Amino acid sequence: MRRFALLLLITIFFSASTLMAEDKLFPWNKTPDEQDDSGLLRRIDDWLTYGDPERLADPDSTASRFRNNLRMTIDIAGRGIVPHKGGNSGSGSVAFIGLDIHKVFSDDHGDYATLIAQPYLTKLNSVKGPHFFEDNNDWELVNRIMNINFTRIFDERMNIKVGHFEIPYGLEQPLNTNGTLRDMTHPRNLGVKADWGVTLNGTLTDYEYEVGVSRGTGNEYFDSEDPYVIAGRFGTKHDDNLIVGVSFLKGSIWNPGALNGYKRGLVDASGVTGNVIDRERYGLDIQYHFERPMTLLAEFNYGKDFKRGVFNTMMELDFYNASKSTMWFTQWNYYSEQYDAALGSWEAQIDGSLGWRWTPNNNWALSLMYVQEVSAKKLNDESVRLGSKFIAQLRYRF
């Protein structure tokens, strides 16, 4: 509790001093005009943005070709997590440092491919991470997104993407929440957020689509137990105020944690071995942008884990200020599955969250989120303790 209070105090201190101070104390509260040139970091920033002018003077040099149509940013973030369950609270943190690269390849006839590379060193400190972390204090090179999209094989109606991409399913595909506290349903509904493989993607007059085949292993590529994912989303165009999409997923996904969750609902789990879980999902997603800066998001998923029925939904309401520098959101998740009848049949887990994100300029983003479990899956009407967690993240990009 003391740690929670300390974290809350720090957050209030920084927020209050930022919002109220007449003399703008912190750099994230200053406009670029008001900030001072700070030597080394300014030089790093200039190099990231413009490169070495002497090397770039020759348009045919490798440096010049590499720099042409390149966006390259260093992304640093710290995330503090204070969970609370049954009178116990601990705390942990995650640190991220990575490169965010976006490069368009062109020739005399126009653009022909787009590369996105996001390698992030990620260090856990007393936090349970995804399955590719060996323990709660491990560090890992996480490939968030790392792919190349070939855009001139046909026209905008069909591109071919190769590499590590977000599974084209549900709201995550159009929204993309990488690196933010706010997340869609991929981790819990699918068990994999991004994967190695190939997609066909494109935009039609009124519709957009992406269909992919991938390895089913997530961050790392390996083929033991022969996992795979086939997934796709077809949606209306993203510039409308009402956007509707339908998705499907069929796969055998490497996720020991998800498999353990599945075993929990079986009377006899001795026949279930290995690390992959067979999943099938059909989804409907809706985005509605109201006239004032407020957005409703909803995603409904029905499917199966092996032969077990699953129904998962998510609803979110977002509020923005006019410039979109501040965002409030509340997200509600309903995850249910059909346990063996002897263990209680359909069991549901419900949680709700309240979050806030403040982006004062293009460099800084401060996010806070409180998540409260409202209901948990139970075995044989056992009593369960509901947990909560408070998460804060500060992100700096330059």
Add this chain to the structure above:
Amino acid sequence: MKRLLLISLTACLTVSCIAQSAQAQAYCALRDPVRQIGELYPGLSYLSNVGVVTTETRKAVGARLPFTLHFNELGSHTLYTVTKDDTTVGYVHVRPEITRWGIIEITWSLDADLRIKDFAFQRCRNRRRTVLESEDFKKQLRGKSFDELLQLLDNNGKDISANGLKVNSVDHEFAAAIVRCALKTIAVTKIVWKDEVRTAMVLPAAGDLRQVADVYTVRVRQALERTFIADNADIERKTVKVFRIIDDSKKKDS
């Protein structure tokens, strides 16, 4: 543990430096306006030109307009150059504008001389967007240069000027936002991509195009009579438009 948590939280807080080019949004969320480019220029290819909108750009835009860019508009942006048979036929650029309906994002199509060809909303919550997407409104902007657009706004750029645009009074604020966005788009394009734009211009670099209001002056009518075509009914004279090129560098009409 408390120490680790504090270090993680405060490590970034203590970093202070100036940085202008980053995007608040991760680059995986970037979307090229490929549908709009395909609709505006069917069958043509396009070439991306990434340029950096800096605080200096912001100041330069502010010097030309009674308003300027929002700080969130700084950073790397793309100008899409559309070509046909190795000739630049136009540009496409996406620019946001803050309104009371939230941020609107407009995909602008400009001709080689940076006059408005067309536009399409990439994000617009205003329910009256269909009214301003109509041909009636668009044709009032088409072919307009920077100076002509500027005349459509009042002195502070917050509203449309008297007789500036023919729109319903409930759409004045919305229409003014669209014109402001158009002006910023042309200004930013001229400043950030000046080298790319200059080489493709048909008009002189320092030139401007002004529509001539009275086409059939006495002198023109006399000239038509001399050539015996003054009463030629096959010529639809009402549709004839005449423009005057004003070349500031030569200080006289070209």
